[in-house]
Amino acid sequence: MTTDIVVMRGVTRRYGRLEAVSELDLTLRAGECIGLVGHNGAGKSTLIKMMLGLVRPSVGSVLVLGEDPAAGAAARVRRELGYLPENVALHPSMTGTETLAFYARLKRQPVEANAALLERVGIAAAARRRVGTYSKGMRQRLGLAQALLGNPRALLLDEPTSGLDPALRHSFYEIIGDLRRNGAMVLLSSHALAELEGQVDRVVVMNQGRKVADGSIADLRRLASVRPKVRLRLPRAPRAVANGADCWAGWTQGAGGVMEFACDEDALSETLRGLPAAARDIEIVRPSLDDLYAAFQKGAA
Amino acid sequence: MRQTLIIAGKELRDGMRNRWVLATTVLLAALALTLAFLGAAPTGSVKVSALAVTIVSLSSLSIFLVPLIALLLSYDAIVGEVDRGTMALLLAYPVARWQVVLGKFAGHLGILGFATVIGYGIAGVALQLAGNEDPLAWVAFGAMIASSVLLGGVFISIGYLVSVLVRDRGTAGGIAIGVWLLFVLLYDMALLGVLVADQGRVVTAPVLNVLLLLNPADVYRLLNLTGTTAISGFAGVNGLGTTTGLGASTLICLLAAWMVVPLAASIALFARRQV
Incomplete structure (x- = not known):
């Protein structure tokens, strides 16, 4: 028995002159929970409809549980699928x-x-x-x-939690968690990456029909190279706190004596060690998933 | 087969739920009873079966009403579900598209059949109880009911074809009304106009036959009004039935073709439609 639930190779889908999905390769495996993220109109729903065989790809091949979902044998495949449409x-x-x-x-x-x-x-x-x-x-x-x-061995959920209250969303993810533990593949689409944090093993980011990122949220952080920031508050003016002009080079000064410095993950401890004793409210600000998502959307555009 | 029956069953239950079945049955029964008792009043002096007269008036009524009911039932069947988004979910299930169309057709035909049989049947039974027993007229009455259901089937198929072809529900509704006007009113009026203007030069009897057979409503009319000589006498189409030279079985086959061809076309087109 194969563990590849969905295999898409070089898939393009055109609607007239519009390319809803272009040259997409994607493999979804059993026991995985995948978040499919993108703006409205990024091609998420088209992608899901191709997996269901409702829409045929213009170019490329789609195999679900080893079969073409749009072909005659699709009935057998569809018995193993669960689908929740958007709205x-x-x-x-x-x-x-x-x-x-x-x-x-x-x-x-x-x-x-x-x-x-x-x-x-x-x-x-x-x-x-x-x-x-x-x-x-x-x-x-x-x-x-x-x-x-x-x-079902594969669940395709198109924006399942949009418009749900937080309590409902929580119970939704609980049910999805149970399914994944039973070895089902769960695909969740969403237009907000932040919502999927802690719920998914892998994130696929789509922009204008293209896959712009594919990996765990930690992978995405690395890929996006959105750097963490050190933020602190100083009781007095920077020059009075630390001697030497280059000590604060690269830092930006905010209101109320707040200083910020963006640095690489590796240089973080070095930066922290070099801080003067007078520094207060020291925190490390990591990019939120929304920042990450914005970076990917910008990078691909 | 099983999937088709499940969908048909759902359509039937929907029909019961939203009062379609009740409304059409009551409408048909009320009209049939009115025609049976008011329309059959003059039969006392000419000594014909009240049922035979009722057949003539009821089949004339059916030509207007049954296609209208059928089109109203069917024009929304495909485009409406696609529009509301229920079709995408349905097709994600292990159901082939032809099974969806066929199942819906069976369900809608069931609704129309139930309404016609019960509605007209009530009138027939009422006449029987009022003391008009003529076993021969009952055969013709039964045939009239069956052919009315067949006529309904024809227009349900045509409604599906409309529903598969257009992209939004409003357009489908408009076209359905247009189809009804064309087949039920305009076609015969145009034909009559041509006949009068032409004075039998181009439109000879064989040409007229073909022209009549191109309209399912006319096929139904020929089938019922020329069915028995007794009936064709009242219907005022005495000559027509004999000159067409077409037997009842040919006419039934034609009606069946009018039902099967648009349905097959709907299935073929739906298979390629985007949902």
Whole structure:
């Protein structure tokens, strides 16, 4: 059994003259949780739709579980996939139970298991109400429940947590964590990198249809070469604190005696050792994921 | 097959839920009962079966109403789901696209069939209870109901073709109404105008036959109004049925073709459509 769940080679997808995805290579393995990050219109949804076989690549090949998802044998592949579309749309006149039963039958899963699934995503109490009366969070939970039907080997979640409150988001990631421990591949797309911190093993950053970065968040930090900053506060003017003009070379002075210095990771301890005793509130400011993301977007543009 | 049935079942339940089934059944039953009792009033003096007269008036009504109901049911079927985003999720399941179209078709035909059989059936039963028993008329009545369902199937397929071809729901609705006007009203009016103007020079009887068969509503009309000589007498199309020289089976095959061809085209086009 292969551990490569999704293999994309040289994939390009054009819509008219617009290239939604260009020359993309991507391999997603079992047991991995991957964050797919990019602006709106960066090609994330197109990429996911190609994995589902809803959209065929203009150039290149897509293999999901060793098969072409857009070909005749796709039914077998799709039984092993779970998909949560962006802004999941469900039939408003059906109840939660009916919705899940409909999708379970299509996936040839026993309908009896649905009650437990509704319990797991936390909408068992509303299961007999019509989906039209659900809040956005409840619809999203029901959407996740249908994606979880039949313990899929690959979960493709398109912006699953956008518009969810933090408590809901937390329980969402808990469920995703369980799945990954069971060996499923989970792909999460998001337009904010910061949201994925601590949730994903690997991040793929997309910009205008191209993959601009692929690696763990630590890898991305290294790649982006956004340097950490040493920040401190001085009780008096810099020259009065430390003698020698070049001691503060490269430092920028902010309001209220705050000084900042950007340096490489390797030079950090050296810089700290050289600080005068009068320095207060010393902190190391690492680039936030948003800074990192901005750096990648700028670099690729 | 199983996937198709699951989708058909969902469409049927949707129809029950949003009162489509109830509304159309009540509408058809009310109109059929009205026609049966008001329209059949003069039959006392000419000694014909009230049911036979009802068949003539009901089939004339069906030509207007059944295609309209069918198109309203179907124009939204594909484009609406694509628009709302439910289609992308559905197609991510182990379902082939032809199964989606066929399942929806079966479901919609089921809704229309239920409404027609029950709605018209009520009128038939009411006439029977009022004391008009004529077993032969019942056969013709049953045939009229069956062909009405078939006519509905034709326009459901045409509605799907519209739904697959256009990009937004408003356009689909507009085209569906246009299709209805064309086949039900404008086509016959235009044909009549041509016949009057032409005075039989170019549009000879065989040409007229072909022209009539190009419109499914006319095929239905020929099928029902010329079905039995008794009926064609009242319908005022006495000559037409015999001159076309087409048997009922040929007409039924034509209607079936009108149903199958647009449906097959919808399936073929949907397979290539972007969702």
